[in-house]
Amino acid sequence: MGRLIRCIADNVVSPLGVTSAANYEAVKAGRSGLARYEGMGNITTPFVLSRIDRDVVDGLCSNLGIEIKAYTFFEKMVLASAAQAVRDAGIDARSERVLFIFSTTKGNVSLLGDAQGFPSDRVLLGVAAHQVTAWMGNPNPPIVICNACISGVVAQIEAMRALRSGKYDYAVVTGADEQSPFIISGFLSFKAMSDAPCRPFDKDRKGLNLGECAATVVLAVTDAVSEGWELKTGAIRNDANHISGPSRTGEGSYLALREVLKECSMDDLAFVNVHGTATAYNDEMESIAIYRAGLIDVPVTGLKGCYGHTMGAAGVVESILSMYAVQDGTVLATRGYSECGVSYPVNVSAECRKTTGSSFIKLLSGFGGCNAALLYEKH
Amino acid sequence: MKSIEAMGMNVSGLDNVVISSSKVLVNGRALEHESQGNAMLTEIYRSHVADWPKFFKMDTLSKVGFLATELLLKERDEARMGSEEFASDRAIVLFGTTASLCADRNYQATIQSASDYYPSPALFVYTLPNIVTGEIAIRCHYRGETQFLVVENFDSHQMAFHVQCALQDSVTKSVLVGWVDSTGNDDFECFMTLVDRNEAACADTLAEQMEGIMNNLK
Amino acid sequence: MILKLKQEIIEVLNLEDIKPEDIDNDAPLFGEGLGLDSIDALELIVLMEKNYGIKLQDPAKGKEIFKSINVMADYIQKNRTR
Numbered sequence: 001m002g003r004l005i006r007c008i009a010d011n012v013v014s015p016l017g018v019t020s021a022a023n024y025e026a027v028k029a030g031r032s033g034l035a036r037y038e039g040m041g042n043i044t045t046p047f048v049l050s051r052i053d054r055d056v057v058d059g060l061c062s063n064l065g066i067e068i069k070a071y072t073f074f075e076k077m078v079l080a081s082a083a084q085a086v087r088d089a090g091i092d093a094r095s096e097r098v099l100f101i102f103s104t105t106k107g108n109v110s111l112l113g114d115a116q117g118f119p120s121d122r123v124l125l126g127v128a129a130h131q132v133t134a135w136m137g138n139p140n141p142p143i144v145i146c147n148a149c150i151s152g153v154v155a156q157i158e159a160m161r162a163l164r165s166g167k168y169d170y171a172v173v174t175g176a177d178e179q180s181p182f183i184i185s186g187f188l189s190f191k192a193m194s195d196a197p198c199r200p201f202d203k204d205r206k207g208l209n210l211g212e213c214a215a216t217v218v219l220a221v222t223d224a225v226s227e228g229w230e231l232k233t234g235a236i237r238n239d240a241n242h243i244s245g246p247s248r249t250g251e252g253s254y255l256a257l258r259e260v261l262k263e264c265s266m267d268d269l270a271f272v273n274v275h276g277t278a279t280a281y282n283d284e285m286e287s288i289a290i291y292r293a294g295l296i297d298v299p300v301t302g303l304k305g306c307y308g309h310t311m312g313a314a315g316v317v318e319s320i321l322s323m324y325a326v327q328d329g330t331v332l333a334t335r336g337y338s339e340c341g342v343s344y345p346v347n348v349s350a351e352c353r354k355t356t357g358s359s360f361i362k363l364l365s366g367f368g369g370c371n372a373a374l375l376y377e378k379h
Numbered sequence: 380m381k382s383i384e385a386m387g388m389n390v391s392g393l394d395n396v397v398i399s400s401s402k403v404l405v406n407g408r409a410l411e412h413e414s415q416g417n418a419m420l421t422e423i424y425r426s427h428v429a430d431w432p433k434f435f436k437m438d439t440l441s442k443v444g445f446l447a448t449e450l451l452l453k454e455r456d457e458a459r460m461g462s463e464e465f466a467s468d469r470a471i472v473l474f475g476t477t478a479s480l481c482a483d484r485n486y487q488a489t490i491q492s493a494s495d496y497y498p499s500p501a502l503f504v505y506t507l508p509n510i511v512t513g514e515i516a517i518r519c520h521y522r523g524e525t526q527f528l529v530v531e532n533f534d535s536h537q538m539a540f541h542v543q544c545a546l547q548d549s550v551t552k553s554v555l556v557g558w559v560d561s562t563g564n565d566d567f568e569c570f571m572t573l574v575d576r577n578e579a580a581c582a583d584t585l586a587e588q589m590e591g592i593m594n595n596l597k
Numbered sequence: 598m599i600l601k602l603k604q605e606i607i608e609v610l611n612l613e614d615i616k617p618e619d620i621d622n623d624a625p626l627f628g629e630g631l632g633l634d635s636i637d638a639l640e641l642i643v644l645m646e647k648n649y650g651i652k653l654q655d656p657a658k659g660k661e662i663f664k665s666i667n668v669m670a671d672y673i674q675k676n677r678t679r
Contacts, residue, residue, distance in 0.1 A: 042493045105507060112487045123483070126476050126531030141537055144529040146478050147509045154526060161544035182483075185490045186503035190639060191656045235548065236524040238516040240465055244504050245635055255467060255522060259550070367504065368513030370525050421613075435613040436636075497647045500639040501610075 009089035050211035103155035103175035104312035110180035148366030152315020157234035175316035176214035200276035203341025211308025215317035234374035235259030250289030252371035270357025276302025287342035305335030416565030438505035447571035650678035
């Protein structure tokens with residue numbers, strides 16, 4: 001087990017706001033960044049997307065002293081969120097005892113469609129990440145977790161381990177993804193998208209929405225328990241079944257949950273924040289995994305109805321919102337849910353509920369058969 | 380004087396497979412083949428695997444990672460698990476700089492032109508580098524941890540550090556560690572090795588060993 | 598037309614070791630038979646649009662159309678716009 005991992009700062013940049021607190025207030029009030037688009041570029045099929053205003057990000061960057069012409073939109077999202085979180089944490093990003101870990105599925109892939117004047121090597125994730133660490137003045141080689149939709153949880157787990165190794169004092173974990181025709185067209189080709197706001201776990205769900213977000217947590221390693229959030233444990237497990245379809249028995253999800261439950265006090269567990277993408281198969285699979293893990297009565301909450309699927313950011317933003325929710329004694333409503341449409345009746349609600357719990361589990365699944373869970377506890 | 384490679388010696392001490400666009404080495408021994416690039420991968424598949432037709436649906440990155448793993452496990456004489464048997468104690472942790480760039484370009488070609496716009500789901504699914512770990516997990520029945528970490532440059536110490544991190548999961552007993560890169564359908568490089576807790580105990584030693592394996596690629 | 602369709606399917610689905618004569622015209626394409634999966638079904642939808650101008654919005658309908666080569670060829674003949 002080892003030393004304690006604490007979250008000492010957090011930030012969210014999304015269509016719902018540019019601070020974690022603003023995002024939490026917006027989600028609690030039932031707002032979403034989702035909007036319907038009739039098409040984009042060569043795409044002529046309608047879809048629903050939660051898109052960040054580029055001017056807002058440029059404004060954040062300018063205020064932070066980041067040169068807006070020198071970076072791609074993806075890099076600016078990451079810089080804006082990471083720089084603010086680092087500032088709030090009061091740590092020296094130039095120290096070799098600070099490790100930057102990034103989580104993204106496609107990074108600068110939009111440059112393949114339109115180079116926008118950037119050198120071609122910026123499509124390489126390591127090169128893009130280096131833009132950020134260089135601006136921060138950090139000497140460590142960047143590491144990018146590129147593990148499909150579970151990347152945001154994996155990145156936090158990797159940070160936890162890196163800190164427990166004793167080599168670092170702080171880890172800055174930023175998850176982000178830009179939604180461009182590349183990703184949107186891909187999910188449309190999978191017939192996995194809904195042309196209406198998504199409906200997690202609902203009997204009428206017809207697919208996912210996509211979203212843009214950059215979210216950061218700053219983690220620190222300490223020996224003493226103090227007030228605040230502790231990242232207790234995390235696990236990553238593969239279904240070993242199919243590269244894009246989830247396991248019909250929720251195998252990897254169940255195994256990941258089982259692992260983190262070993263360190264979970266059930267009396268303190270406020271809720272499980274799920275993946276809940278609102279595709280027919282994902283939500284069904286998650287309900288099975290939750291049932292098999294003995295969590296069928298535990299409150300369940302999903303945020304994709306507010307943010308859409310934010311890919312590399314999902315694990316981070318959904319963890320941060322969960323922290324704010326627990327602090328507020330609240331199980332956030334699962335926007336878009338109305339009537340149960342999965343085999344096992346997970347304890348999900350369209351309304352906000354109260355809780356006295358002090359911990360939560362964050363669960364995600366992704367292409368490649370991977371699944372991940374983590375457990376945060378509030379002291 | 381014969382080169383170390385020609386003598387077929389395993390310099391690193393770790394079982395390993397090395398695949399580049401023009402050669403395949405199993406513990407330093409070169410496998411015979413007539414072609415290069417993607418055609419070589421097909422040749423090696425047919426002569427050394429042959430029972431996994433899904434191979435032909437894979438992108439180049441997955442083909443390379445899959446083949447390297449097959450050759451490695453065969454070399455170690457590991458028996459294939461039964462259809463209902465799965466293992467959770469082996470992690471798959473792969474590294475690279477290009478990630479799925481080759482697959483990304485192939486997919487981009489299907490959406491680039493408005494008049495020839497036919498996004499391909501079979502190509503899109505491979506535009507994530509961790510799919511390689513998924514293909515290996517499916518074939519080998521590994522239900523453990525799977526990860527793909529993208530780096531800016533090959534850095535054996537960075538890799539060794541993250542291998543040790545993976546072993547912090549108490550269930551994980553061994554790690555299939557690989558370097559997988561592809562800049563084109565006929566351009567790729569890969570090494571694959573297997574590391575248990577003892578072999579990962581000293582990060583510097585592990586880093587040196589991986590440097591040694593990487594040198595065989597050049 | 599059946600032969601052309603088989604060749605197109607073999608190419609698009611990367612069925613490398615299969616020849617047109619190996620595919621029985623009435624055998625199920627999914628499940629047993631060729632053992633195609635959900636991604637293959639989606640690719641066949643793209644094939645129908647690209648080569649025959651048939652747009653299929655509901656993937657569930659695909660499972661009926663792709664029952665066998667004969668069923669698929671029949672559907673194409675009736676609905677093709679190219």
